[in-house]
Amino acid sequence: MAGDGEVEAPKGLVCVTGAGGYVASYLVKSLLEAGYRVRGTVRNPDSEPKTRHLRELPGAKERLELVSADLLSEGSFDAAVEGCDGVFHTASPVVFPKIDPFVEMVEPAIKGTLNVLKSCSKANVKRVVLTSSSSAFRMRPDYSADVPLDESSWSSVQFCKDIKLWYALAKTMAEQAAWDYSKETGLNLVSVLPTYIIGSIIPPELSATSTDVLGLFTGKAGNFAKFGRMGYVHIDDVATAHILAYEKPEAEGRYIVSGITLDNDEMAEMLAKRYPTLDVPKIEKGAGMPYYNINVSKLAKLGLEKYKPIEEAFDDVVESYKQKGML
Numbered sequence: 001m002a003g004d005g006e007v008e009a010p011k012g013l014v015c016v017t018g019a020g021g022y023v024a025s026y027l028v029k030s031l032l033e034a035g036y037r038v039r040g041t042v043r044n045p046d047s048e049p050k051t052r053h054l055r056e057l058p059g060a061k062e063r064l065e066l067v068s069a070d071l072l073s074e075g076s077f078d079a080a081v082e083g084c085d086g087v088f089h090t091a092s093p094v095v096f097p098k099i100d101p102f103v104e105m106v107e108p109a110i111k112g113t114l115n116v117l118k119s120c121s122k123a124n125v126k127r128v129v130l131t132s133s134s135s136a137f138r139m140r141p142d143y144s145a146d147v148p149l150d151e152s153s154w155s156s157v158q159f160c161k162d163i164k165l166w167y168a169l170a171k172t173m174a175e176q177a178a179w180d181y182s183k184e185t186g187l188n189l190v191s192v193l194p195t196y197i198i199g200s201i202i203p204p205e206l207s208a209t210s211t212d213v214l215g216l217f218t219g220k221a222g223n224f225a226k227f228g229r230m231g232y233v234h235i236d237d238v239a240t241a242h243i244l245a246y247e248k249p250e251a252e253g254r255y256i257v258s259g260i261t262l263d264n265d266e267m268a269e270m271l272a273k274r275y276p277t278l279d280v281p282k283i284e285k286g287a288g289m290p291y292y293n294i295n296v297s298k299l300a301k302l303g304l305e306k307y308k309p310i311e312e313a314f315d316d317v318v319e320s321y322k323q324k325g326m327l
């Protein structure tokens with residue numbers, strides 16, 4: 001009989017890059033729950049605040065190992081992916097650049113992705129699942145409001161440069177570089193493109209997006225005023241999408257994962273009604289990208305047909321802020 005964190009027959013070994021982050025730590029939790037042995041990369045495995053939340057996950061004692069790797073150092077991921085069947089590459093700079101967006105955000109995303117993929121080739125990894133973003137498919141000036149965006153859509157590099165969308169530029173160019181590399185080398189790659197991810201926060205510190213979301217309950221519209229219309233998705237569905245993309249032999253190409261698409265004023269109204277005691281800011285319609293919808297039928301065919309309600313995701317994130325004493 002297996003104990004608490006033990007499983008009768010553990011699945012294979014997989015690596016998660018940037019394991020300590022908001023999305024990655026939830027993915028590590030889900031992979032451990034699914035029975036995998038997980039090797040997570042962090043920049044500093046000896047840092048207690050960066051790793052304790054991972055070491056405390058159910059099953060971590062028995063099946064989680066943390067190793068050091070940095071996106072910017074070539075060969076850094078060789079040891080991390082050695083012996084792994086699969087790799088989930090989530091690490092990417094998400095913090096808004098302070099001085100030079102190319103040096104701080106765009107280059108690390110591209111070079112880091114290629115570093116990871118080269119290490120995966122050397123180690124004969126069977127499949128790499130890349131965490132891309134809706135920023136890699138929806139930032140373009142030329143779409144039609146009548147045709148929902150799907151996986152065939154790519155953000156325009158020129159448009160991102162023109163209006164200084166550095167994060168979108170970094171994610172788009174990193175995903176393009178990954179696909180070029182996969183085509184050249186035959187490395188088995190699948191990418192997952194989540195929209196704005198909402199849900200429980202496992203790390204002690206807030207990520208850039210968790211900081212923005214906190215503003216929605218403390219009177220600050222922040223980036224949400226600029227975003228305009230946006231897709232939102234429960235973090236649990238994002239983890240499920242990654243695992244399906246890895247486990248399903250027929251998975252190929254890109255997969256958008258998105259629960260609902262809302263205008264920013266609709267989203268703020270929904271939150272104000274649901275959380276009347278919190279300071280939800282009023283957000284005006286019209287800023288950001290014009291009207292669009294998102295087609296998620298490709299991922300539905302892979303197995304994610306029913307998404308968790310976004311209200312539940314907001315309830316979970318509010319609960320996390322309360323537990324952290326932030327609300």
Ligand SMILES: NC(=O)c1ccc[n+]([C@@H]2O[C@H](COP(=O)([O-])OP(=O)(O)OC[C@H]3O[C@@H](n4cnc5c(N)ncnc54)[C@H](OP(=O)(O)O)[C@@H]3O)[C@@H](O)[C@H]2O)c1
Nearest residue numbers: 018021022023043070071090091092094133196197207209
């Ligand atoms: N949050 C969203 O709504 C959302 C939506 C779509 C896609 N994504 C994607 O999901 C992934 C994770 O984002 P997140 O929101 O979870 O942000 P996050 O918490 O800031 O996670 C980013 C991770 O990348 C790591 N990282 C950054 N620079 C690195 C470097 N030079 N070397 C090694 N690791 C480095 C960070 O490590 P440290 O902990 O050491 O800083 C951190 O673990 C990203 O690829 C992001 O583009 C996020």
